[in-house]
Amino acid sequence: MTSTKSIVLYMCQLVGTCILSSCIQDSTSSNQITFIETDNPSGLVELIQNIECIPLETDDSHILGFTHNLYLAKDGSFVIADTNNGNIYRYSSDGKFMNAIGHKGNGPTEFSNINNIQIDGNLVYIYSRNGKRLSYSLDGTFINKDKYDDLGSQSFTTESGTLTYFGYGSGRGHRFGLYSSESSLKYLIPSAEKVINLTANTPIYSKFGDKLFVVDSYNDNVMLFHSGKIQDYCRFNLGKYQVPKDFFTFENAMDAMQFLTSKPFALINSYQESESYSYVEVNIQGDGMPKRSYGIKHNDKWNWFSLGILDKEPLAGQVYLLEDNYLYCMMDPILIENLQNSIYKKIVSPDVLNGLSSNSNYVIAKIKLK
Numbered sequence: 001m002t003s004t005k006s007i008v009l010y011m012c013q014l015v016g017t018c019i020l021s022s023c024i025q026d027s028t029s030s031n032q033i034t035f036i037e038t039d040n041p042s043g044l045v046e047l048i049q050n051i052e053c054i055p056l057e058t059d060d061s062h063i064l065g066f067t068h069n070l071y072l073a074k075d076g077s078f079v080i081a082d083t084n085n086g087n088i089y090r091y092s093s094d095g096k097f098m099n100a101i102g103h104k105g106n107g108p109t110e111f112s113n114i115n116n117i118q119i120d121g122n123l124v125y126i127y128s129r130n131g132k133r134l135s136y137s138l139d140g141t142f143i144n145k146d147k148y149d150d151l152g153s154q155s156f157t158t159e160s161g162t163l164t165y166f167g168y169g170s171g172r173g174h175r176f177g178l179y180s181s182e183s184s185l186k187y188l189i190p191s192a193e194k195v196i197n198l199t200a201n202t203p204i205y206s207k208f209g210d211k212l213f214v215v216d217s218y219n220d221n222v223m224l225f226h227s228g229k230i231q232d233y234c235r236f237n238l239g240k241y242q243v244p245k246d247f248f249t250f251e252n253a254m255d256a257m258q259f260l261t262s263k264p265f266a267l268i269n270s271y272q273e274s275e276s277y278s279y280v281e282v283n284i285q286g287d288g289m290p291k292r293s294y295g296i297k298h299n300d301k302w303n304w305f306s307l308g309i310l311d312k313e314p315l316a317g318q319v320y321l322l323e324d325n326y327l328y329c330m331m332d333p334i335l336i337e338n339l340q341n342s343i344y345k346k347i348v349s350p351d352v353l354n355g356l357s358s359n360s361n362y363v364i365a366k367i368k369l370k
Contacts, residue, residue, distance in 0.1 A: 034237045035266070035282060036304040037293055041340050043305030047296060049368045051346045053331075053353055054095040056080075056361040062089055062097050064362050069203055070320035070328055071119050073138055078364060079124065080330075083114045083201065088126065090138060095364065099140040102126055109134070109142040116154040116203055127155045133162070148182050153199035158212060160228040165204060167217050169197040169253055175216065176230055188230050193248045195256045200283075202320075206272040215268050218243050222271045222280075234271075241266035241284060261285070266293075272322040277369060279322040292317050298369070313338045315365065327367040333360040 056064070056078075067084040076093040079101065086104030091097055101124050103110050111128040118125040123143070126134045131148040133155065152166040162179040166172045174187035195218065204215040213233060214223040220242060224233035243265055250256035264286035272279045278297035283290060295304045307315040314331035321328040331339075333356040344350070346367075353363065 031233070032235045032237060033280075033295070033297075033302060035239060035241070035293070035295070036302075037239075037241075037284070038304050039306045041305050041307060041342060043303035044294070044296065044307070045305075045342045045346070047298060047303060047369050048343070048346045049370045050348045051343070051368070052366040053347055053349070054093075054364040054366060055333075055352060055356065056091055056095045056364065057097045058359065058361040059097065062087075062100075062361070063359075064089070067201060068330065068362075069117075070330055070364070071117065072321055072323050072328065073119055074121060075138070077138065078328075079117070079119060079138070081114050081117050086111070086114060088114070088117065088124070090140070101136050101138070101140045102134060102142070108145065115151070116156075116205070118156055118205070120157065125157055127151060133157070146182055148179055149185060150177070152177065153197075154204050156205040156207075156212065158225065163205075163212070163214075163225055163230075165199065165214065165216075167197050167199050168193050168219075168248075169195040171197075176214075178228065193256075194251055194253050195248065196253045200267075200269050202270055202281075204270075206270070206322075208273040211273070213271050213273065215271055217267065218247070220268065222268060236268060236280065236282070238266045238282070240264070241282075243267070270319075274322050274324050276325055277322060279319075279327070281319060294319065296369075308338070308340065311335075313340070315339070315343070325369045327369065329365040329367065331363045331365055333363060334358050336363065 064080060065082045065085045069081045071079040073079055077098060078091045079088065081088050088101040090099050090101060111126050111132065111134050113129050115127040122138050124136045124138060131151045133146040135143040137143060152164040155162055155164040160178065164177045166175055166177060168175060168191055173192060174189055175191040176188035178186045178188055198217045200215065206213045210226065212225040214225060216223050220238055221232040221235045223230050241264055247256055247260050266282050266284045268280065269283040270281040276298060280295045282293045284293060289310065291310060293304065293306055295302050307313060310316045314335040315329050318329045318331060319327055320330060336353055
């Protein structure tokens with residue numbers, strides 16, 4: 001029987017982390033998608049027009065840690081949240097360091113940690129523990145601090161108010177809350193399941209037009225928030241990796257997790273849309289190391305693909321953003337030599353990668369899709 005210690009270690013790992021013809025699927029339903037597992041990158045390669053590699057400026061003061069998230073500002077600059085180290089850095093479109101945004105600390109203009117960030121025009125919202133939302137301009141100028149009674153693990157400010165995610169098993173009886181003001185909270189989606197509270201360490205929110213998509217941890221449905229309401233948007237049929245319904249019926253959270261981890265399962269890690277594409281990342285947990293699988297929908301077809309082994313191949317687990325017809329990824333310079341050849345051939349100027357070392361900063365891979 002799995003011990004409590006083993007389950008806790010497993011959860012730490014979880015949070016931290018086919019043939020070609022079978023990897024292309026017609027989109028026969030607008031709201032249910034069948035996941036197809038593959039170890040092949042071809043589903044992505046056939047959609048790539050080219051790849052631009054942008055090495056981020058390296059200096060001793062602004063080296064990024066291992067846990068980070070990438071955002072794109074309207075002016076084309078990159079904002080990178082180094083969540084473990086509590087740093088937020090802004091880089092130009094060609095990788096030059098521009099400025100830091102905020103600082104970790106206990107002062108009135110500082111954040112104690114980074115739950116998640118949000119870019120809204122020239123504003124950067126940083127959500128931190130103890131219900132704090134700090135606002136900065138892109139150039140790092142502090143603007144304002146708001147204090148909410150109870151913020152969840154990640155939050156997002158909309159025209160309807162600030163949506164916050166509590167998730168399954170938070171003890172609040174609901175998975176979402178909506179603040180119309182700092183003290184006025186409306187709970188959304190009742191949830192009484194006795195399970196371990198879990199939220200991905202990647203952004204669970206993504207916005208396209210007036211649609212705000214939310215990844216809902218154990219739920220195989222991607223949620224849509226619009227006009228103050230949240231509802232199911234699309235469902236992924238994860239097949240043998242589906243979280244069983246019995247998982248939600250246990251009276252004890254540790255028993256539920258022991259049941260879930262007794263066989264392989266998968267969770268939706270990210271979902272994003274643009275005008276021509278939809279993108280999903282699936283986090284598969286099994287007997288061995290966790291792995292990621294990906295899907296891109298284009299012209300009503302889903303292409304499924306793999307980017308290799310986590311922590312061994314540079315793009316595995318490093319896709320952060322779909323914007324227009326571009327995917328934005330971050331590559332560890334130590335791992336670039338392991339990049340699959342079929343993807344490497346798509347790089348337009350591979351010479352920019354010459355001279356990188358273990359002391360170099362990350363490299364942004366800007367993948368242009370056809």
